[in-house]
Amino acid sequence: KRNFERYESLSAEDLTAILSRQEYERLRDEYQYSVRRMALTQETQTQDSLLAASKVVQLVSAVERMERNLKIVRGRLDNLTVRAPVAGQLTTLKAEVGESKSAGGRLGQIDMIDGFKVRAAIDEHYIGRVDRGQRGQFDSDDESYSLVIRKVYPEVEEGRFKVDLVFEGEAPEGIRRGQTLHIRLELGDLDEAVQVARGGFYQATGGHWAYVLDASGDRATRRSIALGRQNPRVYEVLEGLEPGEQVITSSYETFGEDMDVLVLR
Numbered sequence: 424k425r426n427f428e429r430y431e432s433l434s435a436e437d438l439t440a441i442l443s444r445q446e447y448e449r450l451r452d453e454y455q456y457s458v459r460r461m462a463l464t465q466e467t468q469t470q471d472s473l474l475a476a477s478k479v480v481q482l483v484s485a486v487e488r489m490e491r492n493l494k495i496v497r498g499r500l501d502n503l504t505v506r507a508p509v510a511g512q513l514t515t516l517k518a519e520v521g522e523s524k525s526a527g528g529r530l531g532q533i534d535m536i537d538g539f540k541v542r543a544a545i546d547e548h549y550i551g552r553v554d555r556g557q558r559g560q561f562d563s564d565d566e567s568y569s570l571v572i573r574k575v576y577p578e579v580e581e582g583r584f585k586v587d588l589v590f591e592g593e594a595p596e597g598i599r600r601g602q603t604l605h606i607r608l609e610l611g612d613l614d615e616a617v618q619v620a621r622g623g624f625y626q627a628t629g630g631h632w633a634y635v636l637d638a639s640g641d642r643a644t645r646r647s648i649a650l651g652r653q654n655p656r657v658y659e660v661l662e663g664l665e666p667g668e669q670v671i672t673s674s675y676e677t678f679g680e681d682m683d684v685l686v687l688r
Contacts (some may be wrong), residue, residue: 425461466618481558507533514600534600539590541570543606544583553612559608561597617660622672634685643685
């Protein structure tokens with residue numbers, strides 16, 4: 424361009440003195456070709472820039488679309504996670520690998536570990552002596568825990584009625600649903616009484632008499648007694664025995680009948 428413009432500014436005589444007509448036309452053609460090529464290059468660059476900008480917009484749109492799709496997929500995956508309605512311990516799971524479950528179907532059971540209650544079955548003989556608010560105890564790991572009756576079910580089934588008890592204070596650690604507990608229930612106010620252990624003697628005597636050991640422990644004398652209340656471990660003695668006296672509570676089948684005195688040694 425610089426050479427052509429310098430030659431273009433010269434007069435015809437000066438130009439002829441420097442270079443031939445043919446050389447001048449060649450320079451002119453090269454200059455015009457370069458001008459057209461530069462214009463074409465600039466136009467191509469402009470189009471490339473517009474195309475690149477369009478591709479950037481398309482890429483941004485594609486990324487946004489992918490993020491929306493990913494959000495939908497994550498939502499569907501999140502919906503596959505089964506969530507319990509309450510916090511607790513899963514004790515029963517009824518599901519197998521590959522099994523189909525319908526919406527609302529039962530999958531298992533969750534126990535609320537902070538809300539245990541105990542349901543006890545009691546002989547109908549005591550139905551009139553059991554009421555709400557009465558307390559019971561049971562032992563676990565060398566510790567005693569207290570419970571109180573919250574509800575009494577009056578219906579009698581197979582000679583037993585049921586009650587619900589709740590713990591007073593903390594429940595024992597490690598307790599599980601369905602576990603069996605042996606509870607001592609207070610059926611009345613506590614009072615002092617002479618007691619004798621339950622045993623096979625009751626089947627032979629009906630609780631009307633028993634063999635009482637003397638001080639030496641070598642002889643046992645038949646004595647009439649009267650029994651009152653009872654629990655799974657002891658009978659209450661209403662009369663016939665004094666505190667501290669020892670009684671043979673095992674079966675009397677081997678002692679024979681109508682024996683008033685037994686010599687043990």
